[in-house]
Amino acid sequence: MRPTTVEDVLNALRDLPSVPALVSELLADLDPDEVDLSKLAARLGRDPALVSKVLRVANSPFYGLAGRVQSLQEAATVIGLRSLRSVILAASMSQALRGSGAVAAATDGFWREALASAVCCRALAGGRGAAAEHAFVAGLLHGLGRLALCVGMPDQQAAISAYCDARRCDWASAAAELELPHYAAIGEALAVRWHFPPSLVRAIAQHAAPPADADLLVRIVHVADVIARCNAVASGELEQVGFIDEPSLRLMLSAPDRMCEAWRSLRSAMTMESYL
Amino acid sequence: MNTASSTPAASVGSLNGQVDLAEVTSRLSRGLPPGLSADLERALLELAQLTLGGEDNETDNG
Numbered sequence: 563m564r565p566t567t568v569e570d571v572l573n574a575l576r577d578l579p580s581v582p583a584l585v586s587e588l589l590a591d592l593d594p595d596e597v598d599l600s601k602l603a604a605r606l607g608r609d610p611a612l613v614s615k616v617l618r619v620a621n622s623p624f625y626g627l628a629g630r631v632q633s634l635q636e637a638a639t640v641i642g643l644r645s646l647r648s649v650i651l652a653a654s655m656s657q658a659l660r661g662s663g664a665v666a667a668a669t670d671g672f673w674r675e676a677l678a679s680a681v682c683c684r685a686l687a688g689g690r691g692a693a694a695e696h697a698f699v700a701g702l703l704h705g706l707g708r709l710a711l712c713v714g715m716p717d718q719q720a721a722i723s724a725y726c727d728a729r730r731c732d733w734a735s736a737a738a739e740l741e742l743p744h745y746a747a748i749g750e751a752l753a754v755r756w757h758f759p760p761s762l763v764r765a766i767a768q769h770a771a772p773p774a775d776a777d778l779l780v781r782i783v784h785v786a787d788v789i790a791r792c793n794a795v796a797s798g799e800l801e802q803v804g805f806i807d808e809p810s811l812r813l814m815l816s817a818p819d820r821m822c823e824a825w826r827s828l829r830s831a832m833t834m835e836s837y838l
Numbered sequence: 839m840n841t842a843s844s845t846p847a848a849s850v851g852s853l854n855g856q857v858d859l860a861e862v863t864s865r866l867s868r869g870l871p872p873g874l875s876a877d878l879e880r881a882l883l884e885l886a887q888l889t890l891g892g893e894d895n896e897t898d899n900g
Contacts, residue, residue, distance in 0.1 A: 792866055792869075792870075792882055792886060793886075795865055795866050795869035795870075796862045796863075796865055796866045796886050796890065797862075798865060800869065801869060802869050802871070803866075803869045803870050803871060804871065805871065806870075806871055806874060806878070808874070808875060808878060811878055811882075812878065815878070815881050818881075818885070821885055822885060822888060822889055825885060825886075825889040826889055829889070
């Protein structure tokens with residue numbers, strides 16, 4: 563049997579919905595200073611389920627405000643417009659790409675990991691400001707290809723899960739052994755198809771093996787991934803950390819406080835219930 | 839998104855209670871890629887100890 567290609571995965575994604583219009587709007591204009599709260603509130607007001615998700619995330623322990631945020635306006639005040647924008651993006655994507663039935667359980671886990679990675683990326687980028695929110699979005703979406711395989715080819719996803727359980731190896735290694743494409747390549751194809759901004763496409767495509775001229779966002783997502791794998795090995799869930807891009811790691815280690823905060827935030831995010 | 843797991847739902851880094859720092863450090867040391875520069879390996883191990891140790895202390899202190 564021939565190996566599965568990226569095109570095979572994309573062809574299997576007939577049920578994957580188009581990226582929501584709201585997400586397109588938020589991604590098309592990545593300048594957080596341009597966020598118009600009244601416009602966002604008007605758009606969200608038509609979708610009570612999405613508003614509920616946004617408030618759930620805003621009240622999660624990530625922001626230390628449990629139970630205090632009861633409206634979008636309050637959320638904007640206490641977590642800031644930039645963070646609110648990222649939260650809306652996360653909630654909107656997870657709602658659109660959740661899947662159904664047996665796939666839903668797997669996609670729930672995906673979004674929990676994605677949110678943890680997003681928080682880790684934000685910490686590596688300094689925790690606040692426009693660059694940090696860019697990093698949050700990149701962390702949230704960098705594993706999009708894995709979600710696509712999960713939704714489009716659930717049998718192959720199940721095979722990868724079984725392989726990982728048996729060998730205690732990471733997802734990418736299992737996919738390679740099973741002749742499935744790397745999730746980064748699937749994610750890149752989807753991101754291009756959905757007209758994501760070039761910086762985000764690069765983060766999705768290159769984070770697993772940053773090229774010599776990789777930009778900062780690619781390096782941040784790579785190191786967030788390294789931290790997640792180190793954490794998994796330290797916890798006994800994984801045998802080998804796998805590839806580490808030394809220039810990216812050196813760059814991030816030049817800010818040890820951020821590395822420490824990123825590691826802690828990833829751990830706390832992974833051990834808490836899903837807020838998406 | 840290169841974390842452990844088999845199932846995307848798996849929890850990364852859940853140690854379920856007390857952290858055995860020596861064991862954690864040993865696991866990580868064995869799991870780092872061969873050929874990784876010594877200073878980077880040391881930095882990652884120190885970071886793991888610092889992060890996990892801090893968590894442990896917080897637990898101990900109530």
